[in-house]
Amino acid sequence: MLLTIDCGNTNTVFSLWEHDVILQTWRTSTDHRRTADQYYVWLSTLMQVRGITADIRNVVISSTVPRVVFNLRVLCDRYFDCRPLVVGKPECRLPVPPRVEEGVRPGPDRLANAAGAFQRHGGHVVVVDFGTATNFDVVAEDGAYVGGVIAPGVNLSLEALHQGAAALPHVDISRPERVIGTNTVACIQSGVFWGYTGLIEGITQRIKAEYGRPMKVIGTGGLAALFAQAEDLFDEIEDDLTMYGLRVIHDYNTAMTI
Numbered sequence: 222m223l224l225t226i227d228c229g230n231t232n233t234v235f236s237l238w239e240h241d242v243i244l245q246t247w248r249t250s251t252d253h254r255r256t257a258d259q260y261y262v263w264l265s266t267l268m269q270v271r272g273i274t275a276d277i278r279n280v281v282i283s284s285t286v287p288r289v290v291f292n293l294r295v296l297c298d299r300y301f302d303c304r305p306l307v308v309g310k311p312e313c314r315l316p317v318p319p320r321v322e323e324g325v326r327p328g329p330d331r332l333a334n335a336a337g338a339f340q341r342h343g344g345h346v347v348v349v350d351f352g353t354a355t356n357f358d359v360v361a362e363d364g365a366y367v368g369g370v371i372a373p374g375v376n377l378s379l380e381a382l383h384q385g386a387a388a389l390p391h392v393d394i395s396r397p398e399r400v401i402g403t404n405t406v407a408c409i410q411s412g413v414f415w416g417y418t419g420l421i422e423g424i425t426q427r428i429k430a431e432y433g434r435p436m437k438v439i440g441t442g443g444l445a446a447l448f449a450q451a452e453d454l455f456d457e458i459e460d461d462l463t464m465y466g467l468r469v470i471h472d473y474n475t476a477m478t479i
């Protein structure tokens with residue numbers, strides 16, 4: 222069985238695949254101090270709860286936090302008896318290499334998104350990925366990741382307001398009906414929700430204008446659905462896009478070694 226691991230700056234997500242479908246997905250906070258043994262106890266307990274007896278033999282990792290990769294490698298070696306494919310490392314080949322400036326290392330999450338988006342939609346795609354950062358990943362006609370935009374993430378912005386302004390409380394994101402807030406919380410929610418709606422609209426429009434061809438806009442990450450309520454921001458929402466991209470990269474590497 223294949224395990225795909227998407228480690229972001231906030232959360233680390235594990236998806237277990239049975240053939241072409243994701244059987245289960247589990248999420249834990251990202252912490253580079255977590256050991257291989259801790260991961261395994263956590264993962265095997267969750268599998269037991271679901272009655273899954275998995276024979277994991279293949280693992281693919283995308284990590285935007287380099288430090289956690291060490292313990293994830295130990296997990297694979299000690300418990301799954303395999304060497305994981307780590308996206309961004311030289312031994313992990315990509316179906317289509319990125320076209321960016323010399324020496325730039327695009328986030329592995331962005332490379333996985335590009336691989337997944339190309340497989341599903343062909344090229345000419347913008348992926349809007351709501352994580353710790355809000356990323357826009359541009360995928361060209363041939364499937365190459367060709368760059369994009371990195372904006373501060375929604376929760377990071379909310380947290381920054383709280384940290385930086387003594388009188389502003391911590392607020393959770395939600396969609397306010399009105400733009401003009403009549404209390405502090407409503408004002409913050411409006412600023413962040415409608416502010417990000419404008420950011421997504423504005424940046425996708427500018428990307429399309431610069432790219433010069435019609436493009437599909439795919440939203441992914443936990444908050445995509447919330448923003449989709451606001452306006453017509455996305456052509457599709459695909460929560461599993463990064464995981465699917467990891468699977469595509471795995472299949473490509475397997476085919477190359479046969």
Ligand SMILES: Nc1ncnc2c1ncn2[C@@H]1O[C@H](COP(=O)(O)OP(=O)(O)O)[C@@H](O)[C@H]1O
Nearest residue numbers: 229230231232233351352353354376442443444
């Ligand atoms: N459905 C949701 N509602 C509210 N916040 C969410 C939701 N999904 C994710 N988040 C928040 O969005 C932020 C980014 O989440 P995540 O996608 O896990 O980021 P990363 O991939 O960078 O680790 C986190 O602060 C997380 O708590």
Ligand SMILES: CC(C)(COP(=O)(O)O)[C@@H](O)C(=O)NCCC(=O)O
Nearest residue numbers: 229230285327328330352353354371
């Ligand atoms: C922009 C990111 C921090 C987003 O990561 P995430 O929000 O998923 O943790 C990540 O893609 C990254 O570290 N990128 C490296 C720089 C680049 O992509 O150009």
Ligand SMILES: [K+]
Nearest residue numbers: 229330350352
């Ligand atoms: K991510």
